[in-house]
Amino acid sequence: MKKVIIISLISLLIAMISCAAGASNTPDNYNIPQSFDFGKNYYNVYGSPDLNANIIGSNEFDRDQTATLNIDIMNKGKLLGFKNDKTPYDSDEIYAAQTEMKLESGIVDATNVVASLSTDPGSPIEVKSVSQQIGSIKSGENSPAPAKFDIKIDKKAKAGEYNLYLNLSYDYQKNVHITNPNVAAQTYDVSHWYGIMNQNQTLKIKVKDQVDFEIVNTTGSLSPGGENMIDITIKNIGEEEARNVKAIINPADPLSTTDSTAFLYSVAPGSTAVAKIQIKADSEAVPKVYGVDTVLKYENPEGDIKYTDILDAPVEVKEAGFFEKLFGWI
Structure with a gap:
């Protein structure tokens, strides 16, 4: 018991x-x-x-x-x-x-x-x-x-x-x-x-809500020794508006530019803007797609100056056609 x-x-x-x-x-x-x-x-x-x-x-x-x-x-x-x-x-x-x-x-x-x-x-x-x-x-x-x-x-x-x-x-x-x-x-x-x-x-x-960019498209191409206007389409995939946006382009050999900046002004969330940059390809450039470093400088809604990480804009160098080889045209 x-x-x-x-x-x-x-x-x-x-x-x-x-x-x-x-x-x-x-x-x-x-x-x-x-x-x-x-x-x-x-x-x-x-x-x-x-x-x-x-x-x-x-x-x-x-x-x-x-x-x-x-x-x-x-x-x-x-x-x-x-x-x-x-x-x-x-x-x-x-x-x-x-x-x-x-x-x-x-x-x-x-x-x-x-x-x-x-x-x-x-x-x-x-x-x-x-x-x-x-x-x-x-x-x-x-x-x-x-x-x-x-x-x-x-x-x-x-x-x-x-x-x-x-x-x-x-x-x-x-x-x-x-x-x-x-x-x-x-x-x-x-x-x-x-x-x-x-x-x-x-x-x-x-x-936190913030600005965020990605490159969604690049139009325009180059031939070795040629020069052309390249359009880089940038989208704000973040949640805040970016103001006073400036694209800073830094191509590396065999590509170059004499105008490395493009002003995009304000880019709202979900919106796109196009940076137009004149780019030249060296005459010895191998035909292929090159990555062009792109950095965006902007102001957030609080007025703080920000910079993005380096974004990669693909730019294609195509093999020169018959007339381009003959006359050096683009």
């Missing part, structure tokens, strides 16, 4: 602590230590750690940006109550019960905290850092130092919010057992029963 009662008490304790932990937590219990005697347990304590995370500073980033996220973790765990399980009868047992109650408050502390960060499949956000050891976080306190995760925003990421999933795995104290109490000597032995808990939290970051 006694064995049945002890088993029932174990089941009840596990169930009540698990419920107190909340639906977002997934406990995975360690084995109960062999020295743990529930028949000498004076109190059942209810509560658990409750870790909450926040991104420190701005959560807004540009596409094609590499950044370090600093994540602060706070333990908001609370004691939910005590329940008397066994009445102490002599001075040593009273001392043991008082000591147990003091130590039982550690149920709300998280120890050996490990943090990991992940994203949705196919997300343009890449987490480049591995899991991190955070240490222990007592109830009411913050992590000793922020968790740091390096992330990379894809250069083709669309503006908007994206989810990051923070997993926090840690140990917590489930129960305490006091043995060999001696009130006169103020000594005792203690056994701890620990469990494992996982908490998951969704953090959000934002890819």
